[in-house]
Amino acid sequence: MSHPDKFTNGLAAKLRRSSEQDVLDIVVEVAPSAPVPRTPSAGVSRAAAIAAQKQAFFTAAEPIEAVIRLLGGEVTDRAWITQSMRARMPAGGLRRLAQHDRVTTVDLPRGISADAGPLLTAAGQG
Numbered sequence: 001m002s003h004p005d006k007f008t009n010g011l012a013a014k015l016r017r018s019s020e021q022d023v024l025d026i027v028v029e030v031a032p033s034a035p036v037p038r039t040p041s042a043g044v045s046r047a048a049a050i051a052a053q054k055q056a057f058f059t060a061a062e063p064i065e066a067v068i069r070l071l072g073g074e075v076t077d078r079a080w081i082t083q084s085m086r087a088r089m090p091a092g093g094l095r096r097l098a099q100h101d102r103v104t105t106v107d108l109p110r111g112i113s114a115d116a117g118p119l120l121t122a123a124g125q126g
Contacts, residue, residue, distance in 0.1 A: 006098040008107040020092030025076075028068075028097070029084045029105040033060035054080045060102050061085055067097055 004012060011026070018024065033056060057080035065075050065085070073089025086109060089097070098106055 004095070004098070006103060006106055007094070008105065010108050011094075011106055014108060015091055015094065018091040020090060022091045023073075023088055024091050024094070025086065025088055025109050026094070027084055027086050027105075027107045027109050028064060028103055029082075029107070030057065030060050030064060031102045031104045032056050032083065033102065057083055064097070064100055064102055067100055068093075071096060 007015070014024065058078075060083075061078065068075055068087050068089055071089055071093030073087050073093065075085050075087045077086040079085065094106060097103060
């Protein structure tokens with residue numbers, strides 16, 4: 001069973017134009033393995049809360065990384081703060097990757113461009 005519902009429209013369109021051997025750059029969003037509070041609770045420092053969030057992400061991501069490697073791909077970057085990783089892998093393996101229960105979305109990387117609005121300085125003035 002495949003999970004094309006985990007593919008964004010952009011990735012689905014790219015897959016229709018790709019052969020199974022084409023290597024694609026992708027972004028994989030990861031569901032946490034266990035809920036981790038986003039804010040520190042009483043008696044827990046901010047640093048400890050951040051460390052717990054990082055560890056939860058890496059714990060959830062490791063089995064997904066193993067699947068990516070098994071399918072002939074490689075993880076090229078990880079972002080614990082957005083619960084995502086970037087990878088390169090053959091298009092033919094994406095449906096199998098999407099079957100992993102911790103994979104929530106598979107997308108194409110997006111560029112970042114400057115906002116057309118005024119830049120704010122540290123003092124909050126443009």
